[in-house]
Amino acid sequence: xxxxxxxxxxxxxxxxxxxxxxxxxxxxxxxxxxxxxxxxxxxxxxxxxxxxxxxxxxxxxxxxxxxxxxxxxxxxxxxxxxxxxxxxxxxxxxxxxxxxxxxxxxxxx
Amino acid sequence: xxxxxxxxxxxxxxxxxxxxxxxxxxxxxxxxxxxxxxxxxxxxxxxxxxxxxxxxxxxxxxxxxxxxxxxxxxxxxxxxxxxxxxxxxxxxxxxxxxxxxxxxxxxxxxxxxxx
Numbered sequence: 001x002x003x004x005x006x007x008x009x010x011x012x013x014x015x016x017x018x019x020x021x022x023x024x025x026x027x028x029x030x031x032x033x034x035x036x037x038x039x040x041x042x043x044x045x046x047x048x049x050x051x052x053x054x055x056x057x058x059x060x061x062x063x064x065x066x067x068x069x070x071x072x073x074x075x076x077x078x079x080x081x082x083x084x085x086x087x088x089x090x091x092x093x094x095x096x097x098x099x100x101x102x103x104x105x106x107x108x109x
Numbered sequence: 110x111x112x113x114x115x116x117x118x119x120x121x122x123x124x125x126x127x128x129x130x131x132x133x134x135x136x137x138x139x140x141x142x143x144x145x146x147x148x149x150x151x152x153x154x155x156x157x158x159x160x161x162x163x164x165x166x167x168x169x170x171x172x173x174x175x176x177x178x179x180x181x182x183x184x185x186x187x188x189x190x191x192x193x194x195x196x197x198x199x200x201x202x203x204x205x206x207x208x209x210x211x212x213x214x215x216x217x218x219x220x221x222x223x224x
Contacts, residue, residue, distance in 0.1 A: 031211065033212065033213065041217070042201060042215045042216060042218045045212055045213075045214065048210040048212050088152070092211065095140065096154065097154075097203075099152045100151065101151050102150075102151050104149075
């Protein structure tokens with residue numbers, strides 16, 4: 001069974017700082033997705049990474065994929081309070097999506 | 110992208126009763142899935158809803174407890190049967206788009222509380 005691990009599980013960071021969330025997975029896949037979930041809400045798609053070396057950026061968030069290392073990163077630049085949420089990565093394998101453990105991000109003023 | 114409407118959004122149910130959650134997608138999709146999410150936890154796949162045939166269940170989930178229907182490409186239901194407090198959770202309908210990205214879209218979720 002595919003395992004998807006994220007770290008850290010909890011992240012508290014000050015506004016204006018940078019940080020990276022890591023997503024490791026245990027088998028070969030070249031499709032990885034990042035989602036955001038606000039408290040009490042559903043999941044919102046952030047990034048779709050479809051190949052090795054893919055890099056996507058939106059605002060203060062940038063995601064990348066290294067399929068050889070089985071690793072994806074979500075980098076946060078100059079964090080703002082609005083980025084506080086839980087972030088999930090998900091790997092597509094054999095037509096199923098396997099979700100990471102989630103990273104709960106709190107941005108402190 | 111696909112917009113997924115899910116209802117009810119929340120409900121409070123009595124032990125031993127059953128509840129059916131409906132999921133409607135506004136555009137063509139390929140696969141539909143049902144997930145469960147406990148508070149503060151990740152998503153657990155319950156089953157893949159197959160059009161016109163029996164759903165494919167994950168380990169730990171059975172048809173008698175979670176019957177699923179998908180009569181057409183854009184509609185599916187999940188029933189939580191004979192509920193107990195342990196079934197209190199958020200149930201999420203999701204669908205995979207037809208685009209090359211194969212992105213997974215989610216409904217707003219159904220928050221069930223079983224007393």
